[in-house]
Amino acid sequence: MKPDDKKVRNIGISAHIDSGKTTLTERILYYTKRIHAMHDVKGKDGVGATMDSMELEKERGITIASAATYCEWKGYEINIIDTPGHVDFTIEVERSLRVLDGAVLVLCAVGGVQSQSITVDQQMKRYKVPCIAFVNKCDRNGANPFRVINQLKTKLGHNAVAMQIPIGLETQTEGVVDLATMKALYFDGEMGEVIRVEEIPQSLLEEAKAKREELIEAASLFSDELTEAVLEERGITAQLLYSALRKGTLKREITPVFMGSAYKNKGVQPLLDGVTYLLPCPSEVQNVALDMEKNEEPVVLANDSEKPVVALAFKLEDGKYGQLTYIRVYQGTVAKGSTIVNVRNGKKVKVGRVVRMHADQMEDVEQLPAGYIGALFGIECSSGDTFVSPGVHLTMTSMFVPKPVISLAIVPKDNKSQMAMAKALNRFSKEDPTFKTYVDPETSETIIEGMGELHLDIYVERMKREYNAEVTTGNPRVAYRETITQRADFNYTHKKQTGGAGQFGRIAGYIEPVSDDEFIFVNEIFGGAIPTQYIPACEKGFRQSMAKGPKLEFPITGVKVVINDGASHPVDSSDMAFQAAARGAFREAYLRAKPVIHEPIMKVVVETPPEFQGAVMGLLNQRRGMIIGSQDEGVMCVIEAQVPLAEMFGFSTVLRSATQGKAQFTMEFALYRQVPQSIAEKIALEVAQNKKSAA
Secondary structure (H helix, E strand, O other): OOOOHHHEEEEEEEEOOOOOHHHHHHHHHHHOOOOOOOOOOOOOOOOOOOOOOOHHHHHHOOOOOOEEEEEEEOOEEEEEEEOOOOHHHHHHHHHHHHHOOEEEEEEEOOOEOOHHHHHHHHHHHHOOOOEEEEEEOOOOOOOOHHHHHHHHHHHHOOOEEEOEEEEOOHHHOOEEEEOOOOEEEEEEOOOOOEEEEEOOOHHHHHHHHHHHHHHHHHHHHHOHHHHHHHHOOOOOOHHHHHHHHHHHHHOOOOEEEEEOEOOOOEOHHHHHHHHHHHOOOHHHOOOEEEEHHHOOEEEEOOOOOOOOOEEEEEEEEEEOOEEEEEEEEEEOOEEOOOEEEEOOOOEEEEOOOEEEEEOOEEEEEOEEOOOOEEEEEOOOOOOOOEEEOOOOOEEEOOOOOOOOOEEEEEEEOOHHHHHHHHHHHHHHHHHOOOOEEEEOOOOOOEEEEEOOHHHHHHHHHHHHHHHOOOEEEEEEEEOOEEEEOOOEEEEEEEEEOOOOOOEEEEEEEEEEEOOOOOEEEEEOOOOOOOOHHHHHHHHHHHHHHHOOOOOOOOOEOOEEEEEEEEEOOOOOOOHHHHHHHHHHHHHHHHHHHOEEEEEEEEEEEEEEOHHHHHHHHHHHHHOOOEEEEEEEEOOEEEEEEEEEHHHOOOHHHHHHHHOOOOOEEEEEEEEEEEOOHHHHHHHHHHHHHHHHHHO
């Protein structure tokens, strides 16, 4: 049976921390009869939200891993991925948006467009994901959905337009006026499951008419039929209005905004209607694969279940029954018992169990047709691998993976913990591309790297709980970089004679700083001063030198190497000799090029009540922070600053005590900047002491 593609929606729910994503998903599942009781995120009833299935998520009341589920609404099948809001788990949002066709951007009616909303919006832009917005928490003090719509326009550049107006705000929240049908919607019953449709209250009629005019004006840009109806002053049906809005939403040129309060069970059902009316079905989104046989030429995939399979593994999970691989099928059908090929390593895989996920529960299915999201069991692969039918040579582009900015040394307490820790690290680094681990060759310590303190904190906690690995952690380390500040020439000869064939290679040229790239290698050799076959060896030698700076052994970045002369020997020259010559040449020039240390600078956004504004700015200044701006937004004051990561450890505790627990902050990587001389000397001293203690 060929599924009706028009009736499928793959959506993600993403937002800033504490905007109510998980609560909204919980309500959606209840109204679509996927669950029969609602639970709170904080787990007051000891249960926790359905989508937060991890123990840690229930305890902390945050989402850590994105969870997938599906439900049905008025004959439409909706696949939903609930994503985390914390920037430390940004890869979860990244990989979800990579495989989704549409998204719901959830915003708080009080907080509005916050720092993480901006990050999520950039991710949506990266993958060209059409979205609709939902202004949540209209029941909170200080709620103002129209201010949020204005922020969507000014801060994110969205052509945002209200689909509804609220009937009462804060404690008076009763329902919404639907501007498409011009009816008032009230949500009755214990859980808001009964929708009562009435005429618009007289007090709101004028405002509703004015807002509907704005909506029609914005939508008419996308439909000639609607424009004609406006000019001829014909009655405009909801159907006609939705059809125009849909065209604009799919082009990402208009953002329809719904409003309500998920916690108070108001406004969720109209949002579901909005998802089905306005967001794309799989065949309306253009998905491109690269043809490996034709020099990675782009190929547009057809959302057709009869064609050869192309599917992307976007997330891995190690469950009690083995590895679970989440896949999105772009073309063809992945069926039980069929054979598929992993493009990365060419291995053939027989599909055993095919399931569809509902948070941490699963349902066996016979097949996953094109446009569907599901999971496979017992298949060895990595996150971002493409699966195809045998004989097909297409690959999907993988997702953008940000580089880690913080590392931590972990030491197991005993041999048993050592084994458990190795198992855990192997699994975590496979599941999460932003989590890296390696053994420091000098200190022999195991180092883990990630996106922030919370990120590493969660993984250490999971090691203890899920693997019984008792580990102690060292002080967090910052991912410093070294770079050069001026041009320096080199002319280096590598000569070695130890009986038999020797080693000989001479390289001349210069190194200079480049701001955008990590490493550029330019070959300006003429007349065969260095034979062509040895040029790659020269590049390899320089690249090896970039891994660890001679100054403080941090990775080197931002260097352009130009070679323009050299010499070789007919017998003694070899790849090895030229690699060694390149390393020697780099060492020689590097110290003359005035090297400096760069440190990661974080964009820190603090939301605080205005009475603590001075205290918070003082805290940021003490931490070498540079205040970029501060503004009052409703009842809160928002301060944005750039602060070195090295100064941000333990900031949450200090901030809480300075503001009576009323302020919160988010932080994400912004850029690398040169370290002041006094701090550089301190870092050099620390490095020397660490070497001493390791020896």
